[in-house]
Amino acid sequence: MIVGYARVSSIGQDHAAQLDRLAAAGAEKIFSEKQSGLDRERAALEECLRFVREGDVLLVTKLDRLARSAAHLHQIVETLDGKNVGFRVLDDPSLDTTTRTGKLVFGILASIAEFETALRKERQLEGIAKAKAEGRSGGRPAKLTGETKAEILRRSASGESVRKIAEAVGFSKSAVQKVVTEGAGG
Template identity: 70%
Template sequence: MIIGYARVSSTGQDHTTQIERLKAAGAEKVFEEKLSGLDRERPELARALEFAREGDVLVVTKLDRLARSAAHLHEITETLDRKGVGFKVLDDASLDTTTRTGKLVFGILASIAEFETALRKERQMEGIARARAEGRTGGRPKTVDEDHIRELKAGGMSVPQIVKETGVSRAAVYKALSA
C-alpha cells in the first residue's frame, strides 16, 4: 500500500495540491496536518508511521514536508526500515528507498549528515576548550555585582533597600547573599 503524508506549516496554508499529487502517485491513504516542521510532536505523522506495514511505501511530495533536519529524517527512515516500509519523495526521484540506487543515495546522504554532525561537535568542543583555556566559562556574563550586594547588606541595608539601590531583582539579591 502507498501511504501519503502531507503537511503545511500554518493554518493559513493549504495542502490540497500535495494531497492531489500523493493520490496521483497512487496513495490509497493520506495523512495530513497543519503544523510546523520544527514541531517534533506531529500526531498525523505518528499515525502514518504506526499505520504503515511491511511492504508499504510512505510517500511525501518534498523532503521538507517530512523532516526539518537530517537527524530527524534519519530517525524516521530508521523506523520505516525496521518495519520494512519503503520511503519515496516525489520531487526527488533519487530519494526512493524501494530501489537499490535510492537506498545507496539515501545511505550516502545519511553518512554525510552524520559526518557533518560529528565535525560540528568536534569544532564546538575545540571552541569550548579554547574558551576555558582563556578563562571564559561560557554562559551569560554576570550583571550582578555580588560583592557590592554583600557589602550593602553588611552595612545594614534591608533586601528591599538593596533591590532599590542596585536595580536587580529580589531573587538576584538573595542569590548573591547565599553565595
C-alpha cells in the same frame, strides 16, 4: 499500500496541493498536519510511522515536508526499513528506497548525516570550551529577583547611573533601565 504524509509549517499555510498530489500518485491513506518541521513531536508523523506495515510505501511530495535534517531523514528511513516499508519523494525520483539506486542515494545521505552530526558536535564542544575560557557558563540567563529589583531601585534613587548599576548587579543596561522605568511608575 501507498501512505502519504503532508505537512505545512504554519496555520496560515494550506497543504491542499500536497494532498491532491499524494492522492493523484496513489496514496490510499494520507496523514497531514500544520506544524513546524523543527518540532520534535509531530503527532501525525508519529501516527503515520506507527500505521505503515510491511510492503507499504511512505510517500511525500518534497523531502523538507518530512525531515529536519539529513540525520533526521536517516532516522525516519531506518525506522521504515526496520518495518520493510519503502520511501519515495515525488519531487525527487532518486529518493526512492524501493529501487537499488534509491537505496544507494540513501546510503550516501546516511554518511552525510553521520558527518554532519560529528561536525555539529565538534563545533558545539569548541563553543563550550571558548565560553568557559572567557568565563561564561551555559544555561538560561538569570532572572531578576525581587531582591535584585529592590537593589536596582535603591541604587537608582541614590543617583547611581544605569551603567554602574548594571555592572554592580550583573544584568544588562536595558534590564536595569526597565526596572527603573517600571519603578518610577511608567
